[in-house]
Amino acid sequence: MITLISSDKRKFHVLEEVANQSLTIRDVIEDRRGRRRADRIILVTNINSKIPEKVIVYWLRHFLMPEEIAHASMSHKKAEKLKKWEAKFFDTDIDTLNDLILAADSLDIPSLFDGACEKVSDILKNRSAEEVGEISKIENEFTHEEEEEEIPSENAWVWRNEFA
Amino acid sequence: MAIGCIDQEKSFRLVHGTKILGRKRVVIAQDSFNSSGVLSPVSFPQKRRSRRPQIERFNMLESLPKDMLVKVLCKVDSSDLGQLLLVSKTVNEAALIARKIHHLYSTPTKRTFKWLDASNNYEDAPNAPMQHRVARSRIKGKNLACLAVDLFLNYDE
Secondary structure, three states, X not given: OEEEEOOOOOEEEEOHHHHOOOHHHHHHHHXXXXXXXXXXEEEEEOOOOHHHHHHHHHHHHHHOOOXXXXXXXXXXXXXXXXXXXXXXXXXXXXXXXXXXXXXXXXHOOHHHHHHHHHHHHHHHOOOOHHHHHHHOOOOOOOOHHHHHHHHHHHOHHHOOOOOO | OEEEEOOOOOHHHHHHHHHHHOOOOOOOOHHHHHXXXXXXXXXXXXXXXXXXXXXXXXXXXXHOOHHHHHHHHHHOOHHHHHHHOOOOHHHHHHHHHHHHXXXXXXXXXXXXXXXXXXXXXXXXXOOOOOOOOOOOOOOOHHHHHHHHHHHHHHHHO
């Protein structure tokens, strides 16, 4: 058992095999093998407790179905089920996705990172610049001239068909 | 999110340290980093932007460190990249980097080749002879199966 402690001092007890899905945690555990019991406590800070919860849920789901097996011999039905589950898992607000991406990066969980990124790119798909700004609450700091002339002229590739 | 060892007396300082950086990722107290010898794949943000007021902090794309933003934009469809250039300066820079390192080398999606789709804008060549019947493929499913088997038999010999 490993204990993860979030920034708001909440404790999460996780099986070592489950937490091993994070390459960062795996390295930390590997490094401290054979030491005192207190060393099995890992501090996971800088993020609210909602995210560790989500990450652990994700781990548990994937622990039942390790990736290597998933690709090689998983039945079509099971794969479909997992896909559906992931779609539901990532169907959250954009701030949570943001936190998930950060968490997946620092904990080094490639599949979670890819999943969250794909969801973000799905959100951005086929949207105009204004819409993207609205969704992600970014204020447009470009002047009108820049928007109309400079950027299009500097980046002609956007409007030119590169493969023509 | 930070990973650090809890060394009984250091733990308080660790948590305190993360507060200063706010949502910026990865904070590892320097001494615990060295003592544990963990070479985790974490990197420190190259430059810290000045602190923003509390409300603005939840800018989705901009609150991500730049390298992460680039990774996210690598997943975006390349045809959507153009609009992202106009969103903001940070996103603009990140989109350009993403294009340089990923989109220029990735296989274009079907959408990019839409103009090539023959069924959409097929035009007859000038002075081409009229075709009265459509040429039908002479390969049928059954024949194809035999062909494959024969090939493999030859290969065995």
